[in-house]
Amino acid sequence: MKNLTLILIILITFNSYSQKRKVFFKSSKGNFLISSDLHIHSVFSDGEVWPSIRVKEARRDSLDLISLTEHLEYLSYKNDIIIPDRNRSYIVSKGLLQKEEALAVVNGTEITKPMPPGHFNAIFIKDANPLLNPDGKVAIQEANNQGAFVFWNHPNWVENRDDGIARLDPLHRELLNEKLFHGIEVVNENTYSEEALEIALSNNLTIMGTSDIHGLIDWEYKKNDGEHRPITFIISKNRTIKSIRDALFNQKTFVWHKDMLIGKEENILPVIKENMTISSKGYYKKIVTVNIKNHSVVPFKLKYLGEYTFHSYNSFLEVPAKGELNVTIKTKEILDSIEMKFQFLNIVTAPKKFLEITKSVKL
Ligand SMILES: [Zn+2]
Numbered sequence: 001m002k003n004l005t006l007i008l009i010i011l012i013t014f015n016s017y018s019q020k021r022k023v024f025f026k027s028s029k030g031n032f033l034i035s036s037d038l039h040i041h042s043v044f045s046d047g048e049v050w051p052s053i054r055v056k057e058a059r060r061d062s063l064d065l066i067s068l069t070e071h072l073e074y075l076s077y078k079n080d081i082i083i084p085d086r087n088r089s090y091i092v093s094k095g096l097l098q099k100e101e102a103l104a105v106v107n108g109t110e111i112t113k114p115m116p117p118g119h120f121n122a123i124f125i126k127d128a129n130p131l132l133n134p135d136g137k138v139a140i141q142e143a144n145n146q147g148a149f150v151f152w153n154h155p156n157w158v159e160n161r162d163d164g165i166a167r168l169d170p171l172h173r174e175l176l177n178e179k180l181f182h183g184i185e186v187v188n189e190n191t192y193s194e195e196a197l198e199i200a201l202s203n204n205l206t207i208m209g210t211s212d213i214h215g216l217i218d219w220e221y222k223k224n225d226g227e228h229r230p231i232t233f234i235i236s237k238n239r240t241i242k243s244i245r246d247a248l249f250n251q252k253t254f255v256w257h258k259d260m261l262i263g264k265e266e267n268i269l270p271v272i273k274e275n276m277t278i279s280s281k282g283y284y285k286k287i288v289t290v291n292i293k294n295h296s297v298v299p300f301k302l303k304y305l306g307e308y309t310f311h312s313y314n315s316f317l318e319v320p321a322k323g324e325l326n327v328t329i330k331t332k333e334i335l336d337s338i339e340m341k342f343q344f345l346n347i348v349t350a351p352k353k354f355l356e357i358t359k360s361v362k363l
């Protein structure tokens with residue numbers, strides 16, 4: 001009887017963590033899409049919640065990886081909470097994870113300096129304490145000595161750039177030349193920076209998107225209105241921390257922000273190919289109906305680039321997230337197959353450049 005109770009408790013606990021996990025995308029063979037938010041705060045710097053809330057929010061949002069990146073230089077509650085060890089936020093949150101849990105936590109911190117260089121996150125660090133240094137470059141160097149993946153936070157932040165334009169200062173160029181940082185936030189909280197995307201692409205930096213959450217996720221992003229926190233998807237060979245870290249260093253990411261996906265074509269195209277299926281429902285007279293399915297959480301906002309005209313729409317189509325759309329096409333003759341070419345108006349691969357896809361459809 002005791003054993004049975006124990007088994008039931010284990011099953012219930014396991015189910016509560018595994019049951020409702022969201023599938024964001026079908027992933028292509030041999031790849032895992034690791035859902036991550038690598039810039040979040042708790043009361044261990046200037047956030048408003050204990051780290052346990054961050055773990056629970058991450059579970060609710062079906063995340064695979066988070067890092068509590070507390071400010072080293074900015075502690076809001078230092079009169080109330082004594083933090084002699086800057087790794088405590090990580091240790092506390094890591095201690096809350098269950099065995100076999102999908103969610104992982106890695107140690108990280110935010111090096112918080114005036115511009116330049118501004119704020120930098122270092123994740124996969126071994127010890128946050130030695131990173132506390134008045135010189136921003138020295139702190140970033142120490143993070144690199146520990147094998148950290150370092151990225152530039154909110155380069156478009158209006159407190160640092162009053163025009164909201166992300167741009168490199170000489171110190172950033174110096175850090176880039178010495179390969180001391182490896183990624184850049186193209187999305188932070190509710191902002192998107194096309195200039196940061198340009199900086200990422202022209203300097204081989206990893207494209208990052210994070211919530212930088214300080215309050216509650218549910219208050220910042222209204223789920224009932226279809227909102228969600230920014231998520232960086234890391235395309236990893238497996239689910240180990242080593243593989244995920246390698247993928248970050250190899251720029252294997254794309255970002256989901258509002259209704260948009262942002263990332264390099266080589267990273268996004270295989271995912272979209274996997275998540276879009278087009279099949280024929282047959283001809284009536286010389287008009288064929290095709291069904292477009294979207295297996296992903298992102299709506300497909302499509303512009304048709306092919307030669308035919310549609311019987312019920314113009315060139316703009318929207319296939320809802322995890323939904324489908326039937327389209328009638330006037331092919332003039334009864335054909336065996338057609339090529340359908342689309343541009344995704346909400347999938348950005350470079351400034352002013354949108355993902356294009358051509359699918360061969362058997363009719
Ligand atoms: Zn910051």
Ligand SMILES: [Zn+2]
Nearest residue numbers: 039041110212
């Ligand atoms: Zn921050």
